[in-house]
Amino acid sequence: MQPRRLLVKYALTREDRRILATPGAQAQCPICRERVMPKCGEIKTWHWAHEAVRDCDPWYEPETEWHRSWKAHAPEERVEVTMGPHRADIVGSDGGVIELQHSSIGPDEIRDREAFYGRMVWLIDGSPFAENLRVTIDARQCRFVWAHARPSWLAAAAPKFVHGFSLGRYVRKVVPPMPRPQWVWCESGRSDAILQIRSIEAKRYVQGVGRIIEIERFVERMIG
Numbered sequence: 001m002q003p004r005r006l007l008v009k010y011a012l013t014r015e016d017r018r019i020l021a022t023p024g025a026q027a028q029c030p031i032c033r034e035r036v037m038p039k040c041g042e043i044k045t046w047h048w049a050h051e052a053v054r055d056c057d058p059w060y061e062p063e064t065e066w067h068r069s070w071k072a073h074a075p076e077e078r079v080e081v082t083m084g085p086h087r088a089d090i091v092g093s094d095g096g097v098i099e100l101q102h103s104s105i106g107p108d109e110i111r112d113r114e115a116f117y118g119r120m121v122w123l124i125d126g127s128p129f130a131e132n133l134r135v136t137i138d139a140r141q142c143r144f145v146w147a148h149a150r151p152s153w154l155a156a157a158a159p160k161f162v163h164g165f166s167l168g169r170y171v172r173k174v175v176p177p178m179p180r181p182q183w184v185w186c187e188s189g190r191s192d193a194i195l196q197i198r199s200i201e202a203k204r205y206v207q208g209v210g211r212i213i214e215i216e217r218f219v220e221r222m223i224g
Contacts, residue, residue, distance in 0.1 A: 008030075008036065008047065008048045008049075008080060008087070009021075009048070009068075009071070009079065009080055010030070010080050011027030011028060011029060012027055012028050013026075013027055014028075018030075018076070018077070020046065021040055021047050021048050022040065022046070024038070025038050027048060029050060030080075030082040030087070031082055031085060031086070031087060032050075032056035034050060034051065034056070035050075035051045036048040036049060036050055036051065045068060047063075056085070057085065057086055057087055059087075059109065059113060061102060061103045062103075066100075066102055066125045066127065067089070067102065070089075070098075070100055071089065071100075073090075073219045073223050074090045074091075074223050078090060078092070078223075083116075083117070084116075086116065088117065092224050093223070093224025096119040096120060096121065096222075097117040097119065097120035097121075098120070098121055098123055098223065099113060099117070099120055099121070099123065100125070101124050101125065102124075102125040102128075104152070105150075105152060107152040107154075107155035110152060110153070110155050110156050111155060111157075114156065114157055114158045120158050121158055121159040121161060121222060122153075122156060122158055122159070122160045122161065123163060123194075123222075124160065124161065124162045124163065125163055125164070126163050126164030126165050127164045129146075129149075129150075130165055130166055130190055131166055131187070132146060132147040132149070132166075133146050133149075133162060133164075133166060133195070134146070134147065134165070134166050134168060134187075135165050135166065135167050135168075135191070135195060136167075136168065136170070137167070142209065142210050142212055143207070143208070143209055143210070144165070144197075144207060144209075145185075145206075145207045146206040147205050149205070149206035151206065153200070153206075154200060154201075154202055159196070159197075160196075160200070161195065161196050161197070161213070161222075162194065162195045162197065163192070163193075163194055164190070164191065165193075165195050166187050166190060166191075167187065167188050167189050167190070167191050168185060168186050168187040169185075169186055169188075170183045170184065170185055170186070171186050191212070193212050193214050194213040194215060195210045195211075195213075196210055196211045196212075196213055197210050198210050
């Protein structure tokens, strides 16, 4: 596997001041202290890239617009915070880490990150699988079924929040060519809110109990 070229939003000047990428600027990586180059094109968001192809943070994942939109909720000094050999996506006002996770991740890495950061929460981008994260709300509680779930999340001990899911309910109906009624998911809409996973277990599907939190409330409570 070829090493990835690590892209970062903030770099350090010689005086250890955090700066954004600007044309002609000079800076170094906050983790490895190697030189980084400003990439200031017309298409991609301006960023810093390592001069040499290397992977100084093995937990790095390519940044998406979803990452950038969430980082915009936090003050500059609490975004991409260097902690030893790693870079925390967001640090809340209480010092806890909010890890933004868009791509799939294995159970070993989940456990490693939780052990390293200690006090942290996961914020997972639900948009790639929103149609399969099915939330039903009744008078008693909010329940979810996660069809074709990423089973690695069963290994996570830290609080888990998913941004984006399907709202609706299961109904019994005949679906040809099956002669008998089947339980079928009927979606009433897609939610852009946060699903806090309170309990999760694996049966036929991954399922559990949760709570819905609006984005503004999550930002106020978790990021500050």
